[in-house]
Amino acid sequence: MKLLLKWLCSALALLMVAYLYQGVSVSSFGGxxxxxxxxxxxxxVLRPILVLLTLPVTVVTLGLFLFVVNALMFWSAAGLVSGLAVAGFGAALIGSVLYSLIQLAIDFVLERLFLNQ
Known part of the structure; x- marks a missing residue:
């Protein structure tokens, strides 16, 4: 139940990113x-491998290179799914930051909801 709810909220977060930022577009709720x-x-699957492979660069940049890894994941998802379109790497970077912030808020709310039960 919690996994299904988190999946639905993640889809809503993608729709919110598309609404807030014009560089990201989502065709429909199904998409x-x-x-x-x-x-x-x-x-x-892929992000832990990339984080491990880019660990030296991440250490040198004091963790800022993880933004690039997140943007690559976001851009890759847009390349694999026809319902999600990203204008370029810069749009993927901004979109991934917005998506992460919205997901953080969703996780906070879901944690509060499930702790109260």
Whole structure:
């Protein structure tokens, strides 16, 4: 139940990013659901490998290179899903930061909801 709710909220977060920033567009809620699932899968499988491979650069940049890794994941998801479009790498960077901030707020609210039960 919690996983399904988080998936739906992730799709809503993608729609919010598309609403807030013109460099990212989502075709429909169904496209957002698929994009959220693909983005979650990429973040679960590919992101840890990229973080490990780019660890020296991440240390030198004091962690700022992780923004680039997040943008690459966001851009890759847009390349794999036809319902999500990103204008370029800069748009992917801004979109991934917005998506991360919205996800942070969603996780905070969901944690508060499930702690009260």
């Amino acid at each position: 957002a659901l698929i994009a959220a699932a693909v983005l979650g899968a990429l973040n679960a």
